[in-house]
Amino acid sequence: RTGDLVIHAIHGLAKFQGIGANPEKEDSQDILLLEFANNATLKSPASRVDLIERYIGAGGSTHKLDRLGSGAFARRKKKVAEAVEDIAAEMLDVQAQREMGSGKAMPTSDPSQHEFEESFQWDDTPDQASAMQEIHRDLSAPRAMDRLLCGDVGYGKTELAARAIFRAVLSGYQAAVLVPTTILAEQHARSLAERFSNWGLELQHLSRLVPPKKRKEVIKALEQGKVDVVIGTHRILSRDVNFKNLGLVVIDEEQRFGVSHKETLKKKRAQVDVLTLTATPIPRTLHMALAGIRDISSLETAPSGRLEIHTEIRHREDDPLLRKALERELNRGGQVFFVHNRVRTLKKTMARIQKLAPHAKIVCGHGQMDPGELEPAMLAFVRGEADILCSTTIIESGLDISNANTIFIDDAHRYGVADLHQLRGRVGRGDRPAWCYLLTPRGKPLSNDAKRRLKAVEELRYLGAGYQIAMRDLEIRGAGNLLGAEQSGHINAVGYETYRRLLKKAVAKLRKETQQSEDGSSPVCDLALGVSAALPASYIADEETRLALLRNFDSTRSSQELATTLAGICEQFGPPPKEAESLGAIFFLKHFLGRNGFSAIQPGDKERLLCSLRDHAKVLEFSKNGKFEFRKTGIRRGVWVLPKGLRKGAETLKYLLDVAASCQSSRTPRKSNTTAGKQ
Incomplete structure (x- = not known):
């Protein structure tokens, strides 16, 4: 909404000041008004809404608007990109060590495991069932498990940890549950003792709440293999605590441990199975950015029986x-x-x-x-x-x-x-x-x-209502918790979405995967066809709804999706005016033509379009498929020859849509999201 902080992909931190019309041109698009430092205003075409995102930081920072043309944001982005590459490399290194390690594959055939899981008093939620499958798959593998399990308190994390512990003990291994405070150690000791009460596991508690004499007995019993499960604070990591055959470590809220303890845990990750629990949610987009280098399971569904x-x-x-x-x-x-x-x-x-x-x-x-x-x-x-x-x-x-x-x-x-x-x-x-x-x-x-x-x-x-709204800034804290305090500072410097894209790019680079473009998004083509393209306030008065619709237009990738999106808008708000249909077409075409090698298109003399090229080979291939004449006029320049008698403006726009539709007709379009209120 007006007044919110935003990040412009090129110019940095600004304040969104609303949607306006461009008075300088008769046939023009809506413009997004952004205020930068010293009251400087940037008028960004509505079709480039993809360059603008709401600013989300990791909390605890002051916000100073960037100065247009200063290059400060580009410098910050470069610094963050370097830091992000370091953390991605570190994660990949830990993963490589796990792959090389011997691991402890745990058999799944013991019927007691099924009986133990069935004895849980509640039915599993779909999230729990899916996460448990992933944990069992990890435990069966010869490499060491290193999985993060996210879920609010009461969503079933401890039960899944108990099942993993039970399997480790059935397989002849010991398990340790590591928690950051004595209070949580006491809580876990009580809840796990109750869960394992009928199953014959030897469970002990190790923290400063335990008397010194008892502590010595527990430490000795661990070394002799007489204790199956130990729950405790960082005392478990002390040099005098040795296990006969440790197979699984469950860590609760790892971000709350000190640096030295984290280093010790890092070494353990290559040797034993590690399951980390956190009550702070991690953004789903971060899961995707870390795909392949961090295994994450999320519990987002409240268990049955929970009341509002x-x-x-x-x-x-x-x-x-x-x-x-x-x-x-x-x-x-x-x-x-x-x-x-x-x-x-x-x-x-x-x-x-x-x-x-x-x-x-x-x-x-x-x-x-x-x-x-x-x-x-x-x-x-x-x-x-x-x-x-x-x-x-x-x-x-x-x-x-x-x-x-x-x-x-x-x-x-x-x-x-x-x-x-x-x-x-x-x-x-x-x-x-x-x-x-x-x-x-x-x-x-x-x-x-x-x-x-x-x-x-x-x-x-x-339960579950408005989850994304209520949890958004908590999720960003979760991102900081997962990646470390220093990374929280980097998230603040460039905003979460920019940080996520930089991380995704760094991971792809280290894994030698191809990237679509510099910031990880698909390439686009700037279109200036002299067509009035807007969502007029007279059609939709609410500015937030108009912004949501701009985002929806920006997600269209096929002519069928565009038609579906326009139909959805018509159903909600009545038949859209011509300029709204034109705006939707421009959004679709900027992505379609960008993917086919164009970087900019504008009207030329007679029936011609002047084109700037990103990839000449793709443009030539596209001209053959689209059955139109294209002439190269320079290193990255060319002319698209239009049919004779075709007029500029709306006719040219319709022609481009027809060419795009004919090229896509043999492909199956992806599913579209057409709800106006979703961003």
């Missing part, structure tokens, strides 16, 4: 509401999160909650507390010994407490959509109804942006 979380925007001063909500949860034996993200006033907030729920046991937690105080408080809540946790946003992304089903988020207007979505996800894990209260101060006017964010979270309470 009742979400309400309320005033924080509404004591009767807070008291009623607290009583409802506590009376059914449940627990409550109260998020207040200011350490200075956290104790005061805690005292207020205690007055509202005088019989409840409340614990407090924030990042500035001494670990000796914080750990016992958090553990008391995890173990169900405390009723209410009053804390800052340190509620961990992996924390899974099925008994906690009410959350209050104080000053909710200060959070982004993804932060609110993630905090709300701390409740509603089981089959009980859950509540989320977004609290705002009474009498304090909220900005329009804040109101829009709160409304989005309130309305996107259905």
Whole structure:
């Protein structure tokens, strides 16, 4: 929308200022108005919407508009391209080491594996079934597995990890579950002990919560092979911890470990099977960019039985509401999160909650507390010994407490959509109804942006509803987590989409694959045919809808797709005006002619088109298939001879469409996406 930051593929960071008409030409296209530094404005033809994308960074950065003609963006892009090539090379190197390693192929014939998987109390979602197949395939292979499993808390990651662990133990190997904090170690130890309780596995816990004497016993038993599964913090990586026959390492939230621990894990990847779990989603487009060098599975479907979380925007001063909500949860034996993200006033907030729920046991937690105080408080809540946790946003992304089903988020207007979505996800894990209260101060006017964010979270309470909207900036954090903190800086420098294309190009280069063009997109042809081409505001008033339709036009790659897209627009908005049909045709032809070797076409004298060429051989082949005369006039120049009597403008445009359609008639077009609202 107007005012959003965008990235122009050539000029860099700008502010989108809307769609306008070009007053300088009578027959012209719509133009996209971009504001750069020093109030400079760029008027970009609507048909080149492919050069513009919404700016998405990895968070935590300030945004300074680029100066037109300065070359600063090109320099940043070059620097990022070099860094991206380094990380792609590193990933390929790890993969090569895995391919050369002996690996530990694990047999699949034991019927106990099937019985164990069937004993799970819920039916698998399609995502779980697909991810499990991929994990089993990895475990069967002679090379070491290195798979990343993404999915929100409660979407079934731990169950899939448990099945992989069970298979490793059945195959005669030991398994280690590595987590970043003692709290998560305790949580995993409890949940896995319950899952394996009827299957005879020897499971132990190793962290600083375990008494020293017990720790020594566990370490000795691991070396002797008497322990099948160990769950612990980085203590597992210590030199004095040795395994008799380690086959599988499950890592939870690897990005939260330190550099030295990550180096140790990197070495292990070439020796044993590694399954990494993360609650932060990774963009699907990043999966594709990393295809072949990083194995990723995603769980995006909520398990059956999960209920929607009742979400309400309320005033924080509404004591009767807070008291009623607290009583409802506590009376059914449940627990409550109260998020207040200011350490200075956290104790005061805690005292207020205690007055509202005088019989409840409340614990407090924030990042500035001494670990000796914080750990016992958090553990008391995890173990169900405390009723209410009053804390800052340190509620961990992996924390899974099925008994906690009410959350209050104080000053909710200060959070982004993804932060609110993630905090709300701390409740509603089981089959009980859950509540989320977004609290705002009474009498304090909220900005329009804040109101829009709160409304989005309130309305996107259905499981899976608006997933892409609510998770977009969280996904970009996920990209930074996967690729490292330094790469987050590079994502900020050029925007996520540009970064992804550079990464895709680097991977293809290292794998010696061909690329379509410099930025990884298909080549296009600039058309200047003297035709009025626009989506008039009188036809579609809403600017966001017009932008969405421009994106739809930009995705058409065949004349059949163009016809389908125009039919969809007609169904939604009524018969399109001529200039809208012309705009759709120009979008299609810029891609079609670009693929066939042209870089620019404009009217010449008489029945001729003056052409700039990208690939002369392709143009000649196309002229034979299209049955038209083409004459080369220079190294990268030529003339397209048009039929006699053909007039410039609309007639020429229709002729080009007919030539394109005749060349494509023998091909099967790909499936088109024609929904106007999708971008």
